[in-house]
Amino acid sequence: MQTVFSTNSIPVSSNNRLSSPLGDRQPLKIIALGDSLIYGFGDHVGGGWIERLRRQWMSPQGSGHILYNLGVRGDRVAQVYQRLEQEFSRRGELRNRVPDLILLSVGVNDSARLGKPDGKLYTDFTEYKQQIERLLNLAQSLCPVMFVGMVPVDETKMPFLDCFYFNHLDQYRYKEVTLQACQQRNIPYLDIFDLWLARGKNWLGDRLGDDGLHPNVTGYQTLLEDILAWKAMVH
Numbered sequence: 001m002q003t004v005f006s007t008n009s010i011p012v013s014s015n016n017r018l019s020s021p022l023g024d025r026q027p028l029k030i031i032a033l034g035d036s037l038i039y040g041f042g043d044h045v046g047g048g049w050i051e052r053l054r055r056q057w058m059s060p061q062g063s064g065h066i067l068y069n070l071g072v073r074g075d076r077v078a079q080v081y082q083r084l085e086q087e088f089s090r091r092g093e094l095r096n097r098v099p100d101l102i103l104l105s106v107g108v109n110d111s112a113r114l115g116k117p118d119g120k121l122y123t124d125f126t127e128y129k130q131q132i133e134r135l136l137n138l139a140q141s142l143c144p145v146m147f148v149g150m151v152p153v154d155e156t157k158m159p160f161l162d163c164f165y166f167n168h169l170d171q172y173r174y175k176e177v178t179l180q181a182c183q184q185r186n187i188p189y190l191d192i193f194d195l196w197l198a199r200g201k202n203w204l205g206d207r208l209g210d211d212g213l214h215p216n217v218t219g220y221q222t223l224l225e226d227i228l229a230w231k232a233m234v235h
Contacts, residue, residue, distance in 0.1 A: 027057075027064035028234060029098075031091050033080050034105035037151060037223075038071025042214035049224040050103075063235060068099075076110045076123055077131040081138065088142050101146065101234065102139050107132065108150040108213075111174040112164040119165065129177050136181055146232060147182050149175055149192045151223070154205060157212025166213060168197070188232035195226060 032038050032050050040048015046055075054067040070087050072079065084102075092098045110123035110131075123131070139145045153166040160166065175193045182189040196204055207219030215223055227233055 027066060028100040029066045029068075029092065030101045030103060030234070031068045031070055031087060031099045032103040032105070033070045033084060033087060034103075034148075035071060035075045035080075035107075035109055036073040036214055037105045037108070037148070038069060038103075039073055040069070040071065040220065041073055042209040042211075043217050043220040045217045046220055049220050049227060052220065052224045053227070065234065071105075074109060075106060077106050077128065077135050078123070080104070080106050081131065081135045084135065084138055085142070099143060101144050102142065103146050103148065104135070104139060105148040105150070106135075107174050107178050108153075108166070108171065109164075111150075111170045112160075112166050113170065114165075115163060117158070117165045117167070121170070122164070125173065125177075128174060129181075132178050132181050136185055136187060140185055140187065145185075145187045147178065147187055147189045148227060149178065149190055151208075151215055151219070152193050152197050152204060154208050154212035157208075157210070160211055160213045188230075190227060190230050190232070192223065192226065 036042075038048070038050055040046075040051055042048075043051075046052045048069070048071075050067065050069045050071065054069070057063050057065045057067060068091050070083075070091075088099060088102070107128075110121075110128050112122040113119040114122055136145065136147075150171060152168060152171060155167050158165045158167070171193060175191070179189050179191060196207070207215055207222055209216040209219070228235070
């Protein structure tokens, strides 16, 4: 199996997975950047999947990996790009001056339509493609990257905040652009959108909050379980 080494010498295999020697290293320093899905909005019990994972890693039986939640509600790809390098450069500790891994999850806010169901896209589709490529290029130049895709919304509960209209068709378009950009760069991508839609409307409805956009407590727990089951995920 061919192994590609990043600027931090963290092995990444050619089949889009972080390779097994990670488990034998010192605990990793990981930053998670993105929007409200990283922040954990809607989970008043566990604080979101990042916080749930952080607590699991901190347990006596955990791996000891250090995880920083750098999610900002409402962020689009352009905002994450603007703060990525500075956030990265300030999250080193102990033996490492900088983090070992970047977890990204962003893009759903870009896909919203403004004011009405067929309104202007919040981020123009062509611009989004350029922006996601720029974000991934920058992130990958710093250290290994993994990407967790967006959660499908409940279209019947739109608009969000009386302004933002999300729909599955636009979500799919933006998700596919992100997926393809990740594949081109050998960045592991977890397609939550397709995974959750395939489980059915009732199943999905039980895991989304009243706003139709963010997961609820059950949804974030399910999201964590799906991420831990992801073969590319660090354990």
